[in-house]
Amino acid sequence: MAVNFPNIIDTRILKNAIDNSFEWVVVNFGRDLELAFLPLLKLINAVEQALLATPWYATVVIIMAIGYFTSRSLRLAGGVGVLMLLIGIGGMWDTSMTTIALMIMATSLSILVGIPIGIGISRSNRFQAILLPILDIMQTMPIFVYLIPFVMLLGPGKVPALLATMVFAVPPVIRLTNLGIRQVDSEIIEAVTSFGATPRQKLLTVQLPLAMPTIMAGINQTTMMALSMVVIASMIGAGGIGYQVLQGIQRLDVSLGLFGGLGIVFLAIILDRIVQSQGRRMLQHLHTGENKL
Amino acid sequence: MTNTAKIKIRNIYKIFGSQPEQHLQRVKSGLSKADLLSQDGAVLGINNVSLDIAAGKTSVIMGLSGSGKSTLIRHINRIIEPTSGEIFVDGENILVFDEKRLLEFRRRQISMVFQKFALLPHKSVLDNVMYPLLISGTNKKAATDVALRQIELVGLDGFEKKFPFQLSGGMQQRVGLARALATDADILLMDEAFSALDPLIRNDMQLQLKELQARLNKTIVFITHDLDEALLLGDQIAILKDGELRQCGTRSSILLSPADDYVRRFVRDVNRARVVDIGSVAEVCHIIDGEAPNNYGGLSIPDDTTALLYINGQSRYVISRHHIQTGTKPSPAIMRSCNLMLEDIITDFAAGAEYVAVTSEAGQITGLITQQCLLRSLVQKELTARHVPDRKWSELLIHR
Numbered sequence: 001m002a003v004n005f006p007n008i009i010d011t012r013i014l015k016n017a018i019d020n021s022f023e024w025v026v027v028n029f030g031r032d033l034e035l036a037f038l039p040l041l042k043l044i045n046a047v048e049q050a051l052l053a054t055p056w057y058a059t060v061v062i063i064m065a066i067g068y069f070t071s072r073s074l075r076l077a078g079g080v081g082v083l084m085l086l087i088g089i090g091g092m093w094d095t096s097m098t099t100i101a102l103m104i105m106a107t108s109l110s111i112l113v114g115i116p117i118g119i120g121i122s123r124s125n126r127f128q129a130i131l132l133p134i135l136d137i138m139q140t141m142p143i144f145v146y147l148i149p150f151v152m153l154l155g156p157g158k159v160p161a162l163l164a165t166m167v168f169a170v171p172p173v174i175r176l177t178n179l180g181i182r183q184v185d186s187e188i189i190e191a192v193t194s195f196g197a198t199p200r201q202k203l204l205t206v207q208l209p210l211a212m213p214t215i216m217a218g219i220n221q222t223t224m225m226a227l228s229m230v231v232i233a234s235m236i237g238a239g240g241i242g243y244q245v246l247q248g249i250q251r252l253d254v255s256l257g258l259f260g261g262l263g264i265v266f267l268a269i270i271l272d273r274i275v276q277s278q279g280r281r282m283l284q285h286l287h288t289g290e291n292k293l
Numbered sequence: 294m295t296n297t298a299k300i301k302i303r304n305i306y307k308i309f310g311s312q313p314e315q316h317l318q319r320v321k322s323g324l325s326k327a328d329l330l331s332q333d334g335a336v337l338g339i340n341n342v343s344l345d346i347a348a349g350k351t352s353v354i355m356g357l358s359g360s361g362k363s364t365l366i367r368h369i370n371r372i373i374e375p376t377s378g379e380i381f382v383d384g385e386n387i388l389v390f391d392e393k394r395l396l397e398f399r400r401r402q403i404s405m406v407f408q409k410f411a412l413l414p415h416k417s418v419l420d421n422v423m424y425p426l427l428i429s430g431t432n433k434k435a436a437t438d439v440a441l442r443q444i445e446l447v448g449l450d451g452f453e454k455k456f457p458f459q460l461s462g463g464m465q466q467r468v469g470l471a472r473a474l475a476t477d478a479d480i481l482l483m484d485e486a487f488s489a490l491d492p493l494i495r496n497d498m499q500l501q502l503k504e505l506q507a508r509l510n511k512t513i514v515f516i517t518h519d520l521d522e523a524l525l526l527g528d529q530i531a532i533l534k535d536g537e538l539r540q541c542g543t544r545s546s547i548l549l550s551p552a553d554d555y556v557r558r559f560v561r562d563v564n565r566a567r568v569v570d571i572g573s574v575a576e577v578c579h580i581i582d583g584e585a586p587n588n589y590g591g592l593s594i595p596d597d598t599t600a601l602l603y604i605n606g607q608s609r610y611v612i613s614r615h616h617i618q619t620g621t622k623p624s625p626a627i628m629r630s631c632n633l634m635l636e637d638i639i640t641d642f643a644a645g646a647e648y649v650a651v652t653s654e655a656g657q658i659t660g661l662i663t664q665q666c667l668l669r670s671l672v673q674k675e676l677t678a679r680h681v682p683d684r685k686w687s688e689l690l691i692h693r
Contacts, residue, residue, distance in 0.1 A: 191411035194370050195425035195476070196399035205428070209415050 026152055037159045040105075044158050048101035056093055060084045063270065071277035080273065083266040092241055092263040099230055099240035099267065102158065106165040106226040111219060114170045118177025118215075119203065128178065135171040143168055143232055151236050161230070161238030169226035176218025180211025216279030223271050231264055241267070299348035299480065299512040300369060305378035307364055307536070310335030313376045321377075326535050338364040339375070340536040346529075348479075349510040353527030355517055361536035362516045366482050369514060370403045371395060382480070400429040404473040408485040410465045412457040412472075418444065419453040422471045429476070436475075443471040446505070463494035470502075474509075483515045487522065499525055520559060524548075524568040532556050545573035549670075565671055571638055572631025574670040575651040575660025578602045578611070585610035585623040592617055599661055602626065602650060611648045611661065626650040631659060635670055642667060 051059065060081055068077035087096050121128040146167050150160035184207050192206050208215075234242030241263045248257025308316050308329070316324070316335050326337040339361050346352045356362040367373040368380060371387060380387050382402065390398055404425065412421050422443055426436035444453055447467040457465055466486060473481055487495045499522060506513060517523050523530050524544045531541040532555075540552035548569055551557040576599040585603040586592070592612065594601060600613040603623070610623035626648035629638055638649050642664055649662040 185409075185411070187407050187409050187411040188413065190367075190372055191405065191407055192413075192424075192428075193372055194399060194403075194405040194482075195428060195472075196396045197428045198396065201428050205424075206413060210413075 022149065022152065030153060030155075033153055034155065034159075037154060040162065041157070041159050044101060044105050044162060047104055048098055051097040051101050052094060056088055059097075060088075067270075067274055067277075070274050070281065072281075073277070076273055076277060080270050083270050087263050087266050090259050090263055092244065092259065095239070095241045095244055096263055096267060098238075099227075099242065099264075102162060102165070102230050102233070102238060102240060103223070103226055103267075103271070106162050106169060106230065107219070107223050109162070110166050110170040110222050110226065111173055113166070114173035114218070114222065115177050115215065117170075118174045118218075119181065119208075121174070122178045122181035122207075131174070135175060138167055139171050143229055147233070147236050156237035158238050161233030161236055164236075165226050165229040165233055168229045169222045172221035172225065173215070173218040176221070177211065177215050180214030180218075181207045183214065184210045213279055213283035216275065216282055220272065220275040220279060223275050224268065227264070227268050227271065297348055298345035299383065300344075300346035300514070301379075301381040302342060302344040302346075302365075302368070303379040303381070305339050305342045305365070305368060305375045305380065307338035307361075307368070307373065308335050308376045309338050317377055337536055338373075339368070342378075342533070342536070342538045344531055344538060344541060346512060346514055348512050350528040351506055351513040351515055351526050352529040352531065353515045353517060353523040354531045354533055355520065355523040355527075356533035357518055359535075360533045362518075362533050363484055364536075365533065366484050366514055366516050369480070369482055370399055370405060400425070400476060402478050403480040403482065404476050404478040405482040405484065406466070406469045406473045406486040408488055410457070410462075410469045410489070412465055412468055414457055416456075417453065418449065418455050418457070418460070418468050421457070421468055422475050425472060425476045439475055439477075440471070443475050444468075446474065447471045447501070461494070462490050463498060466490060466498060467501075470505075479512055481511045481513045483513060485516050485518065488517065488519070495522075502526065520563060524563065532559065543573075545569050549573060566636035566639065567634055569635050569670060570631060571629060571633050571635060571649070571651050571662055572653075572659065574635070574666060575631070575662050576666050578650075578661040580604060580658055584608075585612060587622075589617045589620065599663060599666070600648070602658065602661060604658070609650055609658075613663070624648055626661065628652050628658070630654070635667060638662065638667065 054062075063084055064077045064081040067080040068074065071077070087093060117131070121131050143164070146164040147160070150164045154160040154163075181203075188206060188210070189202065192202050197205070230238065230240060231242030231245065234240050234246055241260055244260035245257050245264070247253065248255075248260055306317060306320060307313075308320065310316070310333065313335060316329060316333055320329060320337060320340065324332075326340065329335055329337050342361075342365060344354075354362045354365060364373055368375055369382075369387075371390070375388070378388075382398075387395075387398060413424060416424065419437070419440055422440040423433075423436045426439060427433070431439075441450075441453065444450055447470050449464060449467050449471065452460065452464065457468065460468065466489075469486070473483075487498050490498060502513075503526065513526075515523075515526055517526075527544060529541065530544055530547050532539045532547065534555050540547055540556050545568075547556065548560050548563060548565060551560055577597060579595065579598050579601045581601055581603050582605070583603055584605045589612070592601070594612075594614055594617070600611050603610045603612070609626045609628070611626050612623045615621070616623060624647040627641055627646050628650050629641070629652070631651050631653055641649055647664065649667075650658050651660045651662060653659045
């Protein structure tokens with residue numbers, strides 16, 4: 001018979017302490033936190049309303065136009081349009097708009113937070129050594145674990161969904177901003193230093209432009225991770241296309257789940273192609289300067 | 294050096310590793326590079342280097358990879374900070390500059406050209422050349438004017454709108470040169486600037502640099518591992534090994550009297566005919582005004598001189614020990630300027646000349662080259678007693 005692992009330390013004390021302190025925060029600050037995040041909620045809703053208020057054909061045209069201008073490829077624009085139409089035909093137009101609204105918010109906030117942090121750790125080896133393991137934890141922790149505290153703090157809804165999504169989606173953009181800046185040819189940095197550039201001038205005129213293709217790859221990953229998380233976040237009341245999948249599971253409705261799943265795949269393809277071709281164009285521009293000629 | 298020193302490097306030490314100050318004392322008292330590495334894991338980059346860089350000249354710092362030459366040149370614009378020592382530029386100690394003064398120094402007084410060009414790949418040729426001006430706050434219009442002039446100077450007019458990747462290596466380095474010239478700094482640091490170019494292009498660039506330098510008179514510090522390049526460009530050459538300065542001097546003095554075995558091995562394979570000037574190998578002769586006598590009775594040649602040189606108007610005749618012993622007639626000598634290289638007078642000897650009289654830049658005769666002297670200079674490992682570049686010529690003109 002297997003020998004049980006000995007109870008060296010009674011972890012119940014630790015668990016209780018964590019739970020109690022968390023509860024204490026919820027009881028004492030829960031309302032304040034909710035109020036603090038109210039503007040964010042309003043912003044998400046505004047984006048969603050705007051997307052829903054736009055006629056479907058206008059949305060399709062706009063997304064096709066974005067696809068064309070990032071890739072200069074009619075094929076890509078056409079493909080994106082077809083996928084949007086398929087989502088509409090599948091009866092998922094409104095739910096996918098909710099998902100897109102949350103995505104736009106989560107991705108842009110992740111970029112807004114991630115790039116400065118990435119720049120920060122590119123400048124300090126110590127900061128990098130501290131932050132990289134934390135990013136590893138953030139990415140490997142099962143995503144459901146984030147949902148619990150956020151729901152407890154803010155109640156079910158879009159704001160905790162957005163925050164949990166950000167925690168999950170922000171690491172790639174931080175990581176790749178850091179990497180991109182560190183990979184800039186050291187002789188170029190030396191050259192710029194030798195001409196008397198300030199650290200700020202160095203960052204804005206050389207490091208960021210040269211790191212941009214790598215940063216775009218990070219943004220692409222962040223977008224994809226945000227999408228996968230937004231789907232799961234529908235479990236805590238974020239709504240959207242993920243909720244349809246959830247319903248499919250609850251009702252054991254195969255077609256409902258399958259349609260929802262396909263909708264998510266289509267959204268992923270659209271976003272991926274747009275972000276990737278933007279990144280590719282930046283890379284091309286860097287090596288060939290094509291756009292300026 | 295008759296010119297004043299623009300840059301004075303004094304007792305520079307650079308130790309790479311954690312807490313370099315701790316090792317400094319032991320390095321100063323003689324710990325070797327290898328011992329420092331094995332005992333403390335620290336790398337001795339520069340070991341007590343002192344060097345004067347003359348204003349308006351090209352000074353070459355030469356060494357193989359790992360000799361510390363690239364580290365040393367980066368001390369001059371403080372991309373690398375020394376562990377100990379002082380560096381003066383125009384009499385100012387640049388190591389005490391604060392952040393603001395250092396930026397000012399880098400923007401106005403010094404500029405640099407890099408081995409792998411280090412151009413900004415996302416900017417056009419024009420924008421690259423303008424870059425140093427723009428970051429120092431020059432307005433765009435003025436910067437464009439200056440940049441266009443520099444681009445023309447290096448012969449790249451018509452390529453302003455191109456991007457670095459569209460240019461050949463040689464052209465890219467010309468952009469690097471134009472960029473370095475754009476700020477009109479007095480000092481130009483060139484870190485193996487031509488090493489990445491293929492040989493023909495490299496030679497073109499070397500000649501172009503010489504030509505530019507003749508016009509601009511910058512204080513150039515040129516780093517290279519290529520001795521031929523050093524000899525071609527350098528008014529002054531410093532040889533670095535394991536972070537130590539082994540020898541510093543003119544090209545002839547390095548070739549003719551290497552300070553140690555390392556330098557000797559370094560210069561062994563050089564084509565001396567092309568780089569040794571005749572002034573530095575000419576032998577001492579007695580110069581006597583008047584017609585050469587037909588009768589050698591009573592003539593003797595002092596031990597430390599090669600021959601007697603009789604000057605009478607346009608005729609110059611040489612009487613050597615050989616003439617006295619055999620009683621043959623004096624031989625005519627032709628005049629050549631001391632700036633010529635050995636290779637330039639080989640044709641004179643091939644055409645039948647027996648003696649070449651070397652004249653100073655002022656036109657005074659300073660010495661004599663015999664056939665033996667020429668051959669010896671070409672092959673002998675080192676020149677000894679007889680070669681006297683530093684003797685005062687006035688002492689030898691007693692008979693005039």
